[in-house]
Amino acid sequence: MRQIAFVILIAIHFSAQCIVTKFEDVEEALKCPQIILDNLHVPAGLTLKLNLTDKAEVVFRGNISFGFKHWDGPLVTINGTGIIVRGESNSVLDGLGQSYWDGQGGWSNSKPQFFTIQAFGGSIFRDIRIINTPKDVVQITNSDRVEFANWFIDDSLGDPGIAPKGQEGHNTDAFDVWNSTNVVIRDSVVYNQDDCVALRCGSNISVSNLYCHGSHGLSISVGFSNDSVALNTIRNVSFSNSILDGGRNGIHIKTHIDGGFGNITGVIYSNITIKDIQYNGILIEQNYKNSPPKNATFEAQEPRNNVPIRDLILVDVTGSVTKNAIPIEIVCADEGCFGWRWFGVKVEGGKNNNCNFEPHGFIC
Ligand SMILES: *[C@@H]1O[C@H](CO)[C@@H](O)[C@H](O)[C@H]1NC(C)=O
Ligand SMILES: *[C@@H]1O[C@H](CO)[C@@H](O)[C@H](O)[C@H]1NC(C)=O
Numbered sequence: 001m002r003q004i005a006f007v008i009l010i011a012i013h014f015s016a017q018c019i020v021t022k023f024e025d026v027e028e029a030l031k032c033p034q035i036i037l038d039n040l041h042v043p044a045g046l047t048l049k050l051n052l053t054d055k056a057e058v059v060f061r062g063n064i065s066f067g068f069k070h071w072d073g074p075l076v077t078i079n080g081t082g083i084i085v086r087g088e089s090n091s092v093l094d095g096l097g098q099s100y101w102d103g104q105g106g107w108s109n110s111k112p113q114f115f116t117i118q119a120f121g122g123s124i125f126r127d128i129r130i131i132n133t134p135k136d137v138v139q140i141t142n143s144d145r146v147e148f149a150n151w152f153i154d155d156s157l158g159d160p161g162i163a164p165k166g167q168e169g170h171n172t173d174a175f176d177v178w179n180s181t182n183v184v185i186r187d188s189v190v191y192n193q194d195d196c197v198a199l200r201c202g203s204n205i206s207v208s209n210l211y212c213h214g215s216h217g218l219s220i221s222v223g224f225s226n227d228s229v230a231l232n233t234i235r236n237v238s239f240s241n242s243i244l245d246g247g248r249n250g251i252h253i254k255t256h257i258d259g260g261f262g263n264i265t266g267v268i269y270s271n272i273t274i275k276d277i278q279y280n281g282i283l284i285e286q287n288y289k290n291s292p293p294k295n296a297t298f299e300a301q302e303p304r305n306n307v308p309i310r311d312l313i314l315v316d317v318t319g320s321v322t323k324n325a326i327p328i329e330i331v332c333a334d335e336g337c338f339g340w341r342w343f344g345v346k347v348e349g350g351k352n353n354n355c356n357f358e359p360h361g362f363i364c
């Protein structure tokens with residue numbers, strides 16, 4: 001009898017307090033091995049901080065919603081080692097993006113960034129459905145051995161032609177990776193209006209089986225730091241088996257002319273299909289300068305070799321662009337591009353290709 005009571009007490013201790021329905025109960029629940037966030041509403045202007053114990057599990061249940069406020073966010077931070085973060089079927093995180101979208105993203109006023117994640121040790125984030133993000137979705141920072149699987153990110157209500165004019169989503173990047181190693185992003189669907197994936201710094205990163213709709217592409221963007229070579233270095237990256245449907249770009253690598261020194265080394269894109277891309281099917285540019293959306297026609301900048309691109313391999317990259325688009329554009333600086341090998345690259349439609357550097361195996 002006593003033993004049974006003891007077992008029951010333990011069971012209550014480890015489970016009962018851990019279904020959280022009110023924001024003010026989150027902190028108390030953080031010591032539980034499993035935390036179920038059940039139709040939780042996060043008040044405007046506050047961050048849902050999930051600083052987890054080792055191997056803890058967080059489950060999103062029902063509609064997790066966030067109050068409306070113009071601020072920088074993030075709406076959620078997650079830290080942990082060996083953690084599991086997942087959504088139940090039919091769960092949704094709703095960022096109420098329609099209340100914020102004005103076609104200007106972060107350029108007009110503050111809009112909260114959604115997730116900032118720092119995780120280690122085989123942590124996994126899976127089965128997550130997230131809709132209507134005010135701005136970007138996931139910032140993966142300073143992490144090692146993390147996996148993102150089966151995400152469904154749907155900002156399609158912010159698409160041009162669907163959102164009212166002047167109320168489109170912008171800067172709604174899906175997955176941004178900063179200074180992280182051994183990262184896997186796979187089996188996910190993204191409807192947004194900026195990069196589907198943007199890698200900034202790190203190594204051993206694998207992206208596979210993505211369907212990206214309306215995006216600015218599977219991107220690498222290097223040169224955010226003025227003074228850290230480490231933060232401007234990315235190596236050993238693979239993008240594979242993915243589809244880019246509509247949007248500005250398919251494959252996009254950009255190095256920032258106004259950034260510091262660094263390196264992009266050992267990047268492979270394989271089995272990538274692009275369809276109906278509006279700007280560039282493939283754009284590799286060493287003259288990138290960030291600018292507001294209204295400045296889409298800013299003057300071309302002189303390329304710089306502050307971040308050389310070495311060993312860029314493209315294999316089986318095929319598809320089409322729309323009639324005003326440039327299928328393939330390569331803008332390298334002098335001594336900026338080395339050891340590129342491209343095979344089975346064929347993008348049709350639009351205007352002529354435009355390359356100032358020709359990869360081995362490919363005629364521009
Ligand atoms: C976060 O959790 C770690 C490990 O559980 C703990 O050491 C640290 O103090 C916590 N930090 C905050 C800000 O709560
Ligand atoms: C989630 O809840 C919020 C707040 O009640 C509501 O505005 C939003 O429409 C809900 N989202 C979904 C998808 O049900």
Ligand SMILES: *[C@@H]1O[C@H](CO)[C@@H](O)[C@H](O)[C@H]1NC(C)=O
Nearest residue numbers: 051077078079116117118141
């Ligand atoms: C938790 O992650 C956030 C966002 O990445 C980071 O700013 C913070 O320093 C981390 N805190 C801990 C205790 O690891």
Ligand SMILES: *[C@@H]1O[C@H](CO)[C@@H](O)[C@H](O)[C@H]1NC(C)=O
Nearest residue numbers: 141142143179180228230231
């Ligand atoms: C990069 O992330 C690692 C792992 O969290 C950390 O130790 C290192 O300080 C970070 N580097 C920079 C420049 O932030």
Ligand SMILES: *[C@@H]1O[C@H](CO)[C@@H](O)[C@H](O)[C@H]1NC(C)=O
Nearest residue numbers: 144180181182202203204236
């Ligand atoms: C990258 O992966 C290789 C092979 O698994 C491993 O030896 C190396 O340490 C990894 N690099 C980092 C920075 O974790």
Ligand SMILES: *[C@@H]1O[C@H](CO)[C@@H](O)[C@H](O)[C@H]1NC(C)=O
Nearest residue numbers: 182203204205206236237238
């Ligand atoms: C590159 O990263 C992958 C994981 O994405 C790893 O399996 C492979 O061993 C790494 N290669 C090198 C040379 O580090």
Ligand SMILES: *[C@@H]1O[C@H](CO)[C@@H](O)[C@H](O)[C@H]1NC(C)=O
Nearest residue numbers: 223224225226227258259260
């Ligand atoms: C880098 O330097 C440029 C001008 O030299 C400056 O505008 C920019 O803010 C700096 N960036 C960072 C991240 O410090």
Ligand SMILES: *[C@@H]1O[C@H](CO)[C@@H](O)[C@H](O)[C@H]1NC(C)=O
Nearest residue numbers: 209240241242243271272273
């Ligand atoms: C190429 O990628 C598509 C998904 O975009 C996948 O269905 C197909 O099996 C892949 N082909 C190979 C040879 O891996």
Ligand SMILES: *[C@@H]1O[C@H](CO)[C@@H](O)[C@H](O)[C@H]1NC(C)=O
Nearest residue numbers: 229261262263264265306308
């Ligand atoms: C970039 O990599 C090359 C070749 O490994 C190396 O010589 C160079 O020093 C690196 N650049 C920086 C800024 O570290």
Ligand SMILES: *[C@@H]1O[C@H](CO)[C@@H](O)[C@H](O)[C@H]1NC(C)=O
Nearest residue numbers: 290291292294295297298299
């Ligand atoms: C937009 O581009 C114009 C012309 O290149 C430039 O004069 C202006 O400073 C840019 N505006 C911003 C906010 O960058």
